[in-house]
Amino acid sequence: MRNWLWVTIGLSAVLLVAGAAYLDAPGLLEGPASWWRVGVSFTGHAMLLLAWWQLGPRWHRPLATAALWSLPMLVALPLHSRDAYAYAATGWQVARRINPYENALGEAGQAGLLVGTHWHTTTSVYPSLQLDLFGLVSRLTDGDVLATPMAMRAQSVLALVILSWVLPRLARRFGVDEQLALWAGVLNPVILVQWIGGAHNDALMVALGVAAFLAVTDLGWRGWRGLVVAGLLL
Template identity: 40%
Template sequence: MRVPSPLPRGLIGACVVAASSLVTSVVPQSSWVASLPVASVLRHSLAGRMTGLAFMVFGLGLMVWAWLAVGREVLSGVRHRLIPLTVAWSVPLLLAPPLFSRDAWSYAAQGALVAEGFDPYAVGPGALTGPVVEAVDPMWMATPAPYGPLPLAYGGLAARLTLDPYVLMLAHRALAVLGIVLIAWAVPRIAVACRVNPPIATWLVVANPVLITHGLGAAHNDVLMLGLACTAFAVALRGHWGTAAVIAGAAAAVKAPGGLVVIAIAAVMSPLAGRAFQRLASLAIAGAISVLTLVTIGELTGVGSGWLGALDVPGLVRSPLSIANLIGMGASGLLDWLGAEDAAVQALQLVRLLGILTALGLIAVLGLRSHIHQAARAVGIAMLAVVLLGPTAHDWYFLWCLPFLAVARPGRRLITALVGVSLILTIAAPLNSSLRGAVVPILVTTSLVLLVVGTLLGHLRTLQPVPEEASKQVPEKVRRKVPATAG
């Protein structure tokens, strides 16, 4: 039997994922999805949910397989129309329920809080009643919003038009679409400046199934934050660092880590390494503009800056993806076993604090010492430090560092690592909090995930990254458009 080419293979996979989400995703009981004839029957039985999960893993496997096949050709110099391909793989997910996470329902409820006159930084979605809170994770019902004023103000505007949670979720998915468009515009331009072949960077980032499924499919506002951060870097490389700093402030107004792109902007302002005072001045100026933008957005939207006091809310999740969490939970468990219960409670908080301080120290070093040729890598490492050393981490947080590492002149090992992590995080995505406490689905889905991951990992050996040679393929007329000074 002839195997479909990558584009239809990925499209079929995306359609399977979208269809499976009608069974596996958590949706409001009053929504149209909950009453679909076949899907509603399947979602209310263990056998039906397991069937949906099996098809979900199968569809994700098809998408990753297609992406790897395209990458093998892109890395060998074959031209691909990557943007149309990404669009084709994304379209089936546009109207689907949120994948792998219930955050989009929280976004809808938080927007409704704004529309109803509540302070989303003082109360949680539990202050509301009705369909808009039906699918919100109970963990977040009483917690304030940890997001910046931009998505909340936008959500408030949408909620003034309708309180239908599904429509509000789609409105927030539109922000994810905007984020992907910004990433697709910025990444090739940054790649040219970094002397990396744009198609390789575009394949690694824009066509990446992690961005399509976790970013677009789950409608996370991290994608808009990332799109604005990438745009800020690209604009700075064109010499407009003031505008770039304003855009960086807008990125931070979505989620705080977006402001870390100021490191790259400062490197553009003072490109020489070793001049600490000059770099400090650049960081101070760019940072001040970004903070002023952030505060202004909060005031103009009427949402304010109360979200700074809610930044610890995501830390309620003890994610094993955070190194600080792993060490803290290990120390806490050991102390609890030894009978030191009070010390066990404090151990996790202490380790998390040390992790945050370590991340901040690393960010300070990167900001002061990284020269312009390492600007992209510095931002990528800073983002990665926040993810791994912060109080919590989710699989989609990997997106934060992906674009910056992908344009940092990645060698064979880094490309293989980025591809491997993307593969695993995509296939393992169904193992999320929606399976919490469901022993049988967890065991069966884990087995399926291990089987598909094991099969696809063998394809990594067929990838032959040649970034050094590929960089020579960048057309000279394209190189002249962007300063080639920011590797």
């Protein structure tokens, strides 16, 4: 019963942070956070970290808890970063066959208005496969100025699924407790807020990198096959 109380506190903390972001939304153009949002966000994150720590590595429902804590962040505005808006602007360009390496992100129609000021006059810095993923998301959301940045979280959800499958297998391979691996590697609030809340595209990169490590250490594959699979994943 005590552990479910901490799960509830963690969920309340996420709702607090996401709600503050909505209430203090600056509109399309980038603006500074209100003084009260800084205090509310700090309090919410402190509560979330405390709840995670109190649950501890022996908590038997880390994946269900991670999913529950992630739900409000899936529909929240991008947290603590405007990178997701830059992804949306890049996707808008790709969907319209505009070269993101030659055209500034701020020129990407209405989507370009949401790009952070430090990205507004720059071109894309991401490799081609990532650009294709941005374009796919933009096409699926019809380039909607709010839905597209939120839908960029699909990559992060996929990354968490991959990590949830890989980490227990890696843990068994190296004699580490599986519950500890899931608690530290999936339920970790830093992971959830960064990947789901912030919709950062490095999530998929990290998950595939960990999967590559699992493949390359699989002695049952007689060495070279694991190397090939790991190379493809990387």
